[in-house]
Amino acid sequence: MKNVLNNSKKGILMVTLFATMLSFANEVSLFKIENDAERTSLTLNDVKQGNLLSIKDNNGVVIYKELIEQSGTYTKGFDLTELPNGGYIFELDKDVEINTIPFTVLSNTVTFKKEMEATIFKPVTRVKGNVVFVSRLSLNKAPMKIAIYFTDSQNNFSTPELIYSETVENTENASRIYKLASKNSGDYKIVFTTEDRVFTTEIN
Known part of the structure; x- marks a missing residue:
């Protein structure tokens, strides 16, 4: 040596x-979420093919993951109401950054914490x-x-x-x-x- x-x-x-x-993070939210009683619609702008979208629980366990197949705008509906009570995050893993937004599930009610959206x-x-x-x-x-x-x-x-x-x-x-x-x-x-x-x- x-x-x-x-x-x-x-x-x-x-x-x-x-x-x-x-350059500093864009102040505009990456996650556009429409949440009703039974379904959550997630829209992501300016994604790239190969980006990884995941849902993780508070222990970091991945309960859902998907590779983005097309660059541009991604929209998909999720039924999150059946998840066990607890805290979770949506996570988008991109080339040089990771975007997260936490949410909770309580008695089949999904609540997103938009003020805690973060970029790593x-x-x-x-x-x-x-x-x-x-x-x-x-x-x-x-x-x-x-x-x-x-x-x-x-x-x-x-x-x-x-x-x-x-x-x-x-x-x-x-x-x-x-x-x-x-x-x-x-x-x-x-x-x-x-x-x-x-x-x-x-x-x-």
Whole structure:
């Protein structure tokens, strides 16, 4: 491992830290909901093919999921009244963000909490040569843990080794630039943990 990283404790050199201005979330609600006694009509604008729509309970268990098949406007009716009493969320997983809106079911009555609609921006990773650029927008300044692992490709019995970690806090716009000693000497994996979610980027 001594030759894997250049001039860096535990294997990675953080070249610089800077703030990047990213566009803020659109204030217009993504979810258009029409709710009556027996049926909920959900409309989503500007979706893309491959976006993932899910319904999850408060424990994160997925009880419904659907890949969006066509880009544009998505409309579908759901009967949510038969769900057990409790809290749930509609979640739309897009390229660089996740949109959520919570709702509750109580005695076959569905109530949406539109004031709690939220957007979680995913960490964005870009690789150029052996330099890795990371950026993330968090309007609520949620902390994000970054962990970088290295696996030696020349050793068939090598297990991923944690070579660098840090926690980014108290910032809406966070960016990092990391320089890998040699992208060809092994495989890297970057694990981001934020807002009770885990995002992974692999660099081969």
